[in-house]
Amino acid sequence: xxxxxxxxxxxxxxxxxxxxxxxxxxxxxxxxxxxxxxxxxxxxxxxxxxxxxxxxxxxxxxxxxxxxxxxxxxxxxxxxxxxxxxxxxxxxxxxxxxxxxxxxxxxxxxxxxxxxxxxxxxxxxxxx
Amino acid sequence: xxxxxxxxxxxxxxxxxxxxxxxxxxxxxxxxxxxxxxxxxxxxxxxxxxxxxxxxxxxxxxxxxxxxxxxxxxxxxxxxxxxxxxxxxxxxxxxxxxxxxxxxxxxxxxxxxxxxxxxxxxxxxxxxxxxxxxxxxxxxxxxxxxxxxxxxxxxxxxxxxxxxxxxxxxxxxxxxxxxxxxxxxxxxxxxxxxxxxxxxxxxxxxxxxxxxxxxxxxxxxxxxxxxxxxxxxxxxxxxxxxxxxxxxxxxxxxxxxxxxxxxxxxxxxxxxxxxxxxxxxxxxxxxxxxxxxxxxxxxxxxxxxxxxxxxxxxxxxxxxxxxxxxxxxxxxxxxxxxxxxxxxxxxxxxxxxxxxxx
Numbered sequence: 001x002x003x004x005x006x007x008x009x010x011x012x013x014x015x016x017x018x019x020x021x022x023x024x025x026x027x028x029x030x031x032x033x034x035x036x037x038x039x040x041x042x043x044x045x046x047x048x049x050x051x052x053x054x055x056x057x058x059x060x061x062x063x064x065x066x067x068x069x070x071x072x073x074x075x076x077x078x079x080x081x082x083x084x085x086x087x088x089x090x091x092x093x094x095x096x097x098x099x100x101x102x103x104x105x106x107x108x109x110x111x112x113x114x115x116x117x118x119x120x121x122x123x124x125x126x127x128x
Numbered sequence: 129x130x131x132x133x134x135x136x137x138x139x140x141x142x143x144x145x146x147x148x149x150x151x152x153x154x155x156x157x158x159x160x161x162x163x164x165x166x167x168x169x170x171x172x173x174x175x176x177x178x179x180x181x182x183x184x185x186x187x188x189x190x191x192x193x194x195x196x197x198x199x200x201x202x203x204x205x206x207x208x209x210x211x212x213x214x215x216x217x218x219x220x221x222x223x224x225x226x227x228x229x230x231x232x233x234x235x236x237x238x239x240x241x242x243x244x245x246x247x248x249x250x251x252x253x254x255x256x257x258x259x260x261x262x263x264x265x266x267x268x269x270x271x272x273x274x275x276x277x278x279x280x281x282x283x284x285x286x287x288x289x290x291x292x293x294x295x296x297x298x299x300x301x302x303x304x305x306x307x308x309x310x311x312x313x314x315x316x317x318x319x320x321x322x323x324x325x326x327x328x329x330x331x332x333x334x335x336x337x338x339x340x341x342x343x344x345x346x347x348x349x350x351x352x353x354x355x356x357x358x359x360x361x362x363x364x365x366x367x368x369x370x371x372x373x374x375x376x377x378x379x380x381x382x383x384x385x386x387x388x389x390x391x392x393x394x395x396x397x398x399x400x401x402x403x404x405x406x407x408x409x410x411x412x413x414x415x416x417x418x419x420x421x422x423x424x425x426x427x428x429x430x431x432x433x434x435x436x437x438x439x440x441x442x443x444x445x446x447x448x449x450x451x452x453x454x455x456x457x458x459x460x461x462x463x464x465x466x467x468x469x470x471x472x473x474x475x476x477x478x479x480x481x482x483x484x485x486x
Contacts, residue, residue, distance in 0.1 A: 010145065014360065021353040028348040032312055039321040045338065046323065050330055072240070079241035082179055089178060113188050115195040115268070117227040119482035 151363035168209045169218040172232075176261045180238040180245065180385070181254045183261055184208075185231050189224040194485035196296065197229040197266040199259065201279035204250070205339050205384060208234035210377050210465050211276070217370075219464055222474045228485065229266055233258045233279070235382055243332040243386035247285070247395065250388065252410045255286040263294060272485065274299035274477075276464060277434065281305070284402070284416060284442065285409060291418040291447075297484045299424045299477065300442065302434045302460055305416070306403045307396045309437035312346055317397050324393040328386040336381040343378075346432050374461065403441055416442065422450040424480050426473060428463040429455055452480065 031037060060070040069077075095101070176183040200220070202208040211232070212220040223230050233254070238245060262271055273295045275283035280303025287298055308314060316322065327334070344351055354371070361367040384392075401407030407414040425443040427436055436455070443453045454476055458468040 008141075010360075014357075017353055017356055021349055024349040025347045029312060029346065032345060032348075033315050035315075035318070035320075038315040038318055041316060042318075042321045042323070046326060049327065049335075049338070053330055075240045079239055082239065082241070086178065113191055113193045115193055115229070115266075117190065117192040117194045118486065 148363045152359065155362050155365070155368070156359070169212050169215045170220050170224060175231075175265055176258065177236075178254075178257070179242050180236050181258070182234045182236055183231060183258045184234060185265060186212075186220055186224055188229060189221070190227040193227050193229045194482070195268060196270045196272050196485040197231060197262055197268055198223060198272045198274055198481070198485075199262050200230065200232040201255070201273065201275035201283050202232065202234050203277035203279045204235055204282070204388070205278065205336075205382050206276075207377060207380050207382070208232050210461065213373050213377075213465055214369075217373075217465065217470070219469065219474060222470070222478075226478050226482075228481070231258075231262050231265075237336075237382050238333055238385040240332050243328075245385035246387035247282075247391040248409045250282050251285045251289065255282060256290070259294060269294055270296040272297040272299070272481065274301075275303065276301045277303060277460070281396070281402075284419070285407070285414050287419045287421070288414045288416050289409065289412055289418075291420055295421060297422050297424075297481065298419065298448075299426070299481075300439075301426045301464055301473075302428055302431055302439060303425075303442055304396075304434045304438040305442040305445070306400065306438050306440075308400050308403075309435055310397070311432075311435055311438075313342065314397065316342060316345075317393055319398050322393070324390050328390045332386050334384040334386065334389045336383050339384065340379065340381050343381075343433065370466075374465070403445075416445040417447040420447045420449075422484055423448040423452070424477070425451070425453045426463065426477070427453070427455050428458045428460060430458060431460045431463070433460040 032041070056071070060072065063070045170189075171187040172184045173187070174182060175185045200208070200211060202211070212218045215221060220230055220232070259271055259273075263269055271294050273283050273287070280300035283298070284300065284303060284305070287295060304310060317324070354375075358368065358371050361371070395401045395407055399406055402414065402416060405413070405415055423443075423446050425439070425446075427434075427439050429436070431439075440453075443451065454473075456463060456468075456472045456476075458466075458472070462468045463473060
């Protein structure tokens with residue numbers, strides 16, 4: 001005769017959560033799959049992104065008034081640094097072409113393992 | 129026949145429940161005050177970068193490695209550390225320990241000045257550039273390409289345009305090919321109401337919030353349910369850390385270059401160019417049938433982002449005779465990361481790759 005299993009309210013709640021998640025997701029995705037929802041969502045997304053863009057523009061003017069750089073200005077500086085980086089990259093490529101050196105920048109000389117590995121089965125059969 | 133629960137049994141249950149409730153409160157407070165968990169387990173070197181494009185080489189962990197290097201190609205909207213979350217939970221670490229020489233093409237957020245990057249740049253510039261660097265760094269002419277999600281789409285296009293090498297093995301994970309089967313993504317971006325030109329013109333690059341929101345809408349209540357589960361598991365440090373790693377990755381979504389997004393919407397979503405064989409890049413037709421190298425196609429049975437119907441045509445259309453499709457339990461992310469991946473995908477891939485990496 002074994003002891004009866006104790007009901008576990010926490011486990012029951014976890015099951016209920018799983019069921020709720022599954023049915024709610026299914027119901028909502030069905031709703032979202034309609035043309036009406038797709039159209040409405042698309043309009044809302046465009047509107048909210050444009051509003052965000054307009055807000056950034058206004059905020060940028062406020063920052064300029066405070067003599068502080070805007071995000072766009074910082075990005076421009078970052079872009080200029082990247083352009084310099086890209087130019088260096090092109091120079092490096094040209095040097096590689098001219099000198100025939102390896103296109104991969106020199107790295108700390110870590111020993112590379114030999115490329116001689118065989119699949120386990122093949123290695124085992126050779127041993128036997 | 130069973131007897132009524134004993135007093136000791138009831139007492140033990142009550143004690144455990146109370147202890148967990150106390151731990152939840154203590155650790156819940158710690159949770160809000162603690163830093164996000166560290167991600168990225170394996171030592172690596174950045175060997176090449178150009179704007180948004182980053183090429184890493186992982187330091188080998190085996191004394192002897194397979195001849196052919198493996199280049200992992202990440203999805204353009206996601207960070208590569210999903211494949212290298214933490215020691216013992218890392219696909220990259222697994223490959224390194226199994227003796228592969230691993231590289232990864234990962235992405236930095238494209239800047240405003242990179243909004244002009246389009247599909248052609250990714251396929252005909254970034255990918256061949258990285259493959260050439262891998263060849264130079266490894267000293268090998270042959271390369272294995274293994275790509276995840278949108279990385280798989282770009283790699284498929286590259287492979288179709290470069291069927292004569294240098295890639296000798298091709299692996300894709302959850303790669304969408306038939307974009308008309310992309311479920312809600314297709315509805316949201318229907319050309320009858322989705323004005324992609326206006327979006328790109330007004331924003332430049334597509335911000336990550338749009339991408340995160342669209343992923344969330346595929347399972348609208350899962351974020352709420354996930355937070356309730358987090359509270360339930362708050363007493364369990366391991367579960368909380370695992371949750372936070374994945375949550376960090378999910379929120380660490382990258383913006384997409386404007387022209388790339390426009391191309392993806394028009395050429396893939398609207399025209400379904402890969403399945404209809406109408407896609408052209410750099411003036412050349414992208415025909416998946418051109419791909420003839422050994423091919424492994426891995427798809428997840430319960431993938432809500434890239435449904436099976438969206439990725440399955442790749443296996444049928446590809447020209448390879450040595451090809452295999454593996455359908456595994458799990459979802460879009462759990463296919464490559466997590467316990468499910470460790471048990472199912474990683475050993476399966478290792479088995480397939482070993483004999484083709486000599």
